[in-house]
Amino acid sequence: LRVGHPEVIYCEGKTVEQVKGIVEFMLTKEKNIIATRANKEMYRAVKSICEDANYNELGRIITIKKEKEKYTESYIAIVSAGTSDLPVVEEAYETARAMGNKVIKIVDVGVAGIHRLLAKLDLIRGAKVIIVVAGMEGALASVLGGLVDKPIIAVPTSVGYGANFGGLSSLLTMLNSCASGVSVVNIDNGFGAAYSASIINKL
Amino acid sequence: LRVGHPEVIYCEGKTVEQVKGIVEFMLTKEKNIIATRANKEMYRAVKSICEDANYNELGRIITIKKEKEKYTESYIAIVSAGTSDLPVVEEAYETARAMGNKVIKIVDVGVAGIHRLLAKLDLIRGAKVIIVVAGMEGALASVLGGLVDKPIIAVPTSVGYGANFGGLSSLLTMLNSCASGVSVVNIDNGFGAAYSASIINKL
Amino acid sequence: LRVGHPEVIYCEGKTVEQVKGIVEFMLTKEKNIIATRANKEMYRAVKSICEDANYNELGRIITIKKEKEKYTESYIAIVSAGTSDLPVVEEAYETARAMGNKVIKIVDVGVAGIHRLLAKLDLIRGAKVIIVVAGMEGALASVLGGLVDKPIIAVPTSVGYGANFGGLSSLLTMLNSCASGVSVVNIDNGFGAAYSASIINKL
Amino acid sequence: LRVGHPEVIYCEGKTVEQVKGIVEFMLTKEKNIIATRANKEMYRAVKSICEDANYNELGRIITIKKEKEKYTESYIAIVSAGTSDLPVVEEAYETARAMGNKVIKIVDVGVAGIHRLLAKLDLIRGAKVIIVVAGMEGALASVLGGLVDKPIIAVPTSVGYGANFGGLSSLLTMLNSCASGVSVVNIDNGFGAAYSASIINKL
Amino acid sequence: LRVGHPEVIYCEGKTVEQVKGIVEFMLTKEKNIIATRANKEMYRAVKSICEDANYNELGRIITIKKEKEKYTESYIAIVSAGTSDLPVVEEAYETARAMGNKVIKIVDVGVAGIHRLLAKLDLIRGAKVIIVVAGMEGALASVLGGLVDKPIIAVPTSVGYGANFGGLSSLLTMLNSCASGVSVVNIDNGFGAAYSASIINKL
Amino acid sequence: LRVGHPEVIYCEGKTVEQVKGIVEFMLTKEKNIIATRANKEMYRAVKSICEDANYNELGRIITIKKEKEKYTESYIAIVSAGTSDLPVVEEAYETARAMGNKVIKIVDVGVAGIHRLLAKLDLIRGAKVIIVVAGMEGALASVLGGLVDKPIIAVPTSVGYGANFGGLSSLLTMLNSCASGVSVVNIDNGFGAAYSASIINKL
Amino acid sequence: LRVGHPEVIYCEGKTVEQVKGIVEFMLTKEKNIIATRANKEMYRAVKSICEDANYNELGRIITIKKEKEKYTESYIAIVSAGTSDLPVVEEAYETARAMGNKVIKIVDVGVAGIHRLLAKLDLIRGAKVIIVVAGMEGALASVLGGLVDKPIIAVPTSVGYGANFGGLSSLLTMLNSCASGVSVVNIDNGFGAAYSASIINKL
Amino acid sequence: LRVGHPEVIYCEGKTVEQVKGIVEFMLTKEKNIIATRANKEMYRAVKSICEDANYNELGRIITIKKEKEKYTESYIAIVSAGTSDLPVVEEAYETARAMGNKVIKIVDVGVAGIHRLLAKLDLIRGAKVIIVVAGMEGALASVLGGLVDKPIIAVPTSVGYGANFGGLSSLLTMLNSCASGVSVVNIDNGFGAAYSASIINKL
Ligand SMILES: Nc1ncnc2c1ncn2[C@@H]1O[C@H](COP(=O)(O)O)[C@@H](O)[C@H]1O
Ligand SMILES: Nc1ncnc2c1ncn2[C@@H]1O[C@H](COP(=O)(O)O)[C@@H](O)[C@H]1O
Ligand SMILES: Nc1ncnc2c1ncn2[C@@H]1O[C@H](COP(=O)(O)O)[C@@H](O)[C@H]1O
Ligand SMILES: Nc1ncnc2c1ncn2[C@@H]1O[C@H](COP(=O)(O)O)[C@@H](O)[C@H]1O
Ligand SMILES: [Mg+2]
Ligand SMILES: [Mg+2]
Ligand SMILES: [Mg+2]
Ligand SMILES: [Mg+2]
Ligand SMILES: [Mg+2]
Ligand SMILES: [Mg+2]
Numbered sequence A, B, C, D, E, F, G, H: 001l002r003v004g005h006p007e008v009i010y011c012e013g014k015t016v017e018q019v020k021g022i023v024e025f026m027l028t029k030e031k032n033i034i035a036t037r038a039n040k041e042m043y044r045a046v047k048s049i050c051e052d053a054n055y056n057e058l059g060r061i062i063t064i065k066k067e068k069e070k071y072t073e074s075y076i077a078i079v080s081a082g083t084s085d086l087p088v089v090e091e092a093y094e095t096a097r098a099m100g101n102k103v104i105k106i107v108d109v110g111v112a113g114i115h116r117l118l119a120k121l122d123l124i125r126g127a128k129v130i131i132v133v134a135g136m137e138g139a140l141a142s143v144l145g146g147l148v149d150k151p152i153i154a155v156p157t158s159v160g161y162g163a164n165f166g167g168l169s170s171l172l173t174m175l176n177s178c179a180s181g182v183s184v185v186n187i188d189n190g191f192g193a194a195y196s197a198s199i200i201n202k203l
């Protein structure tokens, strides 16, 4: 059905053998492959059958580039709050790249130091679509929503403790954003945010 | 800051006098005006100072058209599950219109009768961006996510009872969508969905 | 009290010795035996006292066939969404078999690719009772509920992350199904679903 | 698609006019009609266009009998805990009757007085399928599950207060039943329980 | 025990007669009196026995000034996000005043328009202690926390709908603030915030 | 303050050294000692300084008998549902014994097999106070509440999975008991139940 | 089955006619009658068929004294935190009286003014069993648990707002009491607390 | 922006290398450094580049003193309930010290033994600001709030089990405090409490 989209495996709860088997089958098609939530062992198994496999360890994601598709000219900006949010940033980044997008990362611009965010505003506003990644209280999405006029896909992360309840706090924050133009994906779902952003970036 | 976007009032928890006062002030600018969650009395008060005010009773939304902006050629599709979801559909519809979008409504195509949905697929696929409105279990977003390749903004509604917990059930369903390309706004937030969809439709 | 039903042990929170002891006692009766949530070590201990013990590793379930009961002619269809749901499918399958049912498995037909589901519809409709197993957003139960006219026992699984909250998301989805004819068992309770389905299949 | 099933309207959140309009359209088909969660005013409106309409005030349900279908010989037993659960019992009763089932009601047999339940056991065991309706702590489903060998559809009700949390307490009780053969529908969903029970009773 | 603090009544769940009676008794002491969550009828009853009673209708709070205490020179800043948060602002304001504090209100500076907030920063920084009042996603506390070096008492409000869950969203946001120096009181508890702020302001 | 009550340590979250140190200090008083939630290593450390220390491994509880107090003539009955509830039973048992009570255990009488419970009724009714221990859906407390006229202290256990939510299900069941005479302690709190029961048994 | 206990009706969700009918039937037995959660209209209906009926308006409870039973010599102490908790106090009081107990009320001794509580300690310690009624944060039960050596039945009330979540806050507080000897009943369940206390008081 | 405040790292979810790198960079500034939630390995890595680094193992916090700032004369009192709360006490203590405060610790004064608390009252009242640390039911904050007239920063801890839900119980208790003057930080957030207290202590 879909043209131009990669084949995707969600590795959580699968065995190394299962992941390897699925990739093997996918290699017969002429499409890019992404395997999210993959551990190192899975990567080694995939590498053994496909030299071109790459592994982003922080993002826990395997990518195999088969399509020669050119990258977009418009870009997706991935904006994140703290360094602990980087795994989600990387998952989003690799996904967006595997789908053929130009991507710019602007990290460590959480709202506790608003001036660092304001300093990057032109770069962010230049994007066609923006992914915001934030844990703890997740206020970055609201603040950015008030500053830019581009579609924002917000990803709450599970970074935090106590009354954060595994990301619930930032999820609720983002859903209740007082600024408009923000829509939300599941906690830690960097992949899903990039997928939505890619469809929008290619419109 | 923003050009081309309407002035917006959220009327819940405001008095009739407050709403009237805010509209009065907004009328001095050359922009469209939307007042969401407005009751009839608020409408009458607004009408008394502005002949052009319109009221969508089902959607509980007042709109005042000031801009002569042309409508977009690409369209937003608003797809909904049951008749009880119509108030949210109408809020989204009026918001999208006030922002200058061509909009098509496809209602009553819930997943309990999948063939009614499949029959409308071409019309839905023709849209540039899709708003999905569904309560109860909210499965419509996932199903549609698998069938189309356009960005989907999903709006869970509070329609239902018991273990629906005021829309929580459909909210979680949509956040956990097994199909990609779906991002989510707050429960019953037709306004927010239309706002995001409009930004995307105008890209 | 019950005739024709197997003896059942729930192994979670029991020691290997306790499981072995209970099985030893049960072997004195002429009934089939099921031990759910059993690990490999438990299986080895049981095997050491009963040659006929079988172990389904994915489903984590030990079965011992003692009754010569014939299988039913009507069948139970077990329909599941993704490969990560397979452990629950296998628990249901082994339980249904140990209770003397003909069973057909239709896996990997999640709603993100509705056409795969539609392709299997005749096989599913041929069943006397249907078990639906799905995690993430669990929409499969609603969709199938609208397509078939047989009793559906829905099993939400804990497959997913973030706002899935350990299966809560699919549990709520299934309880709020907009299609009728769907009743629900506990999260990951493949055993319970098969038990209910077996009683119905033998009516 | 469905043969032998009534047309159903869920009146909650619909206007009197909408309900009347939908019934008017349904009357053109030769099927029974059920309108659940209907208030008296809705009944009067329906009555004005259809002499045959009946209203069960406790169950808040309108039924219109058009089919001449004979009633089943096997029966559905509806077993309930307290008098406050009666509205749900009545919704289930009317639904099951409109679908052509013989139905027997056994009310006020909650577990606080287990002997009243035991006294009715033969009548309950004689049913082909059992609906259990209980609020507060909902223990009736587990107790009955251990006493009978028929499929049980359990309906938690919102009867109770405080830590009952609107029926959550009995819902969880029923989902965690230590007795097997119990599956569960939404809180207060007498309609859904009867629908499932009817499909099973006609197998 | 306490010197310099007013007598306080929490009127919710009390009858008009009870409130009047308690005030009557309190009037015998030489202290200021506050009655929070008071309706108009309660005010009239209090006014009938004490000419000096004042009523802030928006804040639903009655105050009676008996002490001749001078106001503090340092001030408390009450900063709020939207107009719907004003009732909580007023409850905090009246409480702080009744406790002898100089107070400055800075309203309608929510994070969706960050520049309005930045414009008021000097005034806010001049305070000895800051009360932040915000509903919806409550991000204002975090943003302000990063901009000022004064103790912040954050009050989440129940303003919002859907996934706001009656103020839970802003409560969690404020508890998880990524900026330091923020402590939190109960949802809508303007009184408690002012009480804490007053103790701090008088240190 | 208290006479006749043992010294009690809650070992969870303490180091072996801390537990040993506290016991050492307690040994200087002439009272019985209980250390709950103690692991084997803690027991060995305690044993090394006190020959008389005993360890109930299942109940994870260390007891040291110093008082020569005679046991009560009236007894506490501890009634439990399944074998997985035994750790809590043992914690309650050891606590009650260390407080000088005669105790009788009646285990494995869950409501799924009500006749086993009815068979033990005389023994249970003979107690002065009853502790009920049950996990999964916790219905045993309600059923017993209707059958006996003695005070019941109910202990929900965390036994179960999925919608059990770590014992929440049985906790809510017990709090909502439709039978009277039941009060409840924290999930898995065998110690607390025995403590309350002991005070009552000695009245 | 039970001797010496009153007949009890829970009026919530029953019609005036139903309540009257049940009382009429109960009057044929020689037992006291309690009707909890009764409104004034129900009282008038009951009064019309039974001159001896009494109504405690604050506690919303009807009592009819038929038994000539003498009151106990030992007493139950009902200790409460604030004036808003009085309805629950009254429900408990009337229930305990109707069951033949001597009862002493000690109200308005919440922990915010610990000295008022300490002043009443002898009176409280003189009781055979203690009922503690408290809303908001419910700390009174823990504090009292550390001061007395009698069984405590704690009743959380729904008094409070915001993060009180309808009594959840005090319920959890009481279940987690760091002092021993405290067991808990449902939120606002004055009746249940008195029932348990009465059984204990009569041991 | 901030003068006189330490540089702070939150180590959770960072690698040893990342922590070391950040500290290395921070050492170039003339400020104190705090690294919270740090494990031993992180400490060794930091020690290897900075001889002056200290590690509080219980509090899991690294501190590096660079500023010669004098300590305050007024003091912060840290009051805690049980020994299991000590890690949070230590995190708060080290943070307050690194920010230049005189600090006094009063531990093990939980409400189950109120007299131990009353014995320390003068010391506590002498503080300029008070941090209260308590788990389980967290009642200490309310009790102290009624006894002192200084600002209280309450820290709920995750100490407890079952219905404690990871600290939720004490969090809600503290937010609902019936005594005034109490504001709350996140569960286990000793750092945040000390930060707020330090700002107040230096006013
Ligand atoms: N129905 C709605 N749901 C969510 N946000 C809304 C809604 N209507 C308006 N808003 C937002 O609320 C803001 C106006 O709030 P206010 O100033 O309180 O009227 C607008 O700028 C919108 O971003
Ligand atoms: N996986 C399972 N989920 C729910 N209930 C189960 C499961 N396996 C066994 N049971 C039930 O647990 C009972 C056995 O429990 P036990 O006596 O503790 O081994 C059986 O009678 C079954 O009804
Ligand atoms: N009380 C009820 N609870 C749950 N579902 C219902 C109820 N009554 C009707 N329904 C379902 O709702 C559908 C009708 O919805 P609607 O078209 O909105 O009137 C029917 O086909 C039934 O499946
Ligand atoms: N709006 C409020 N929110 C929280 N606590 C309050 C509020 N108003 C008053 N209080 C507290 O409630 C106490 C009075 O309660 P009461 O004796 O029931 O009137 C006062 O001492 C205050 O501490
Ligand atoms: Mg924006
Ligand atoms: Mg799609
Ligand atoms: Mg169906
Ligand atoms: Mg059964
Ligand atoms: Mg700050
Ligand atoms: Mg009883």
Ligand SMILES: [Mg+2]
Residues within 6 Å of the ligand: G144, G145, G146, G147, G148, G149, G150, G179, G180, G181
């Ligand atoms: Mg005590």
Ligand SMILES: [Mg+2]
Residues within 6 Å of the ligand: H144, H145, H146, H147, H148, H149, H150, H179, H180, H181
């Ligand atoms: Mg105080």
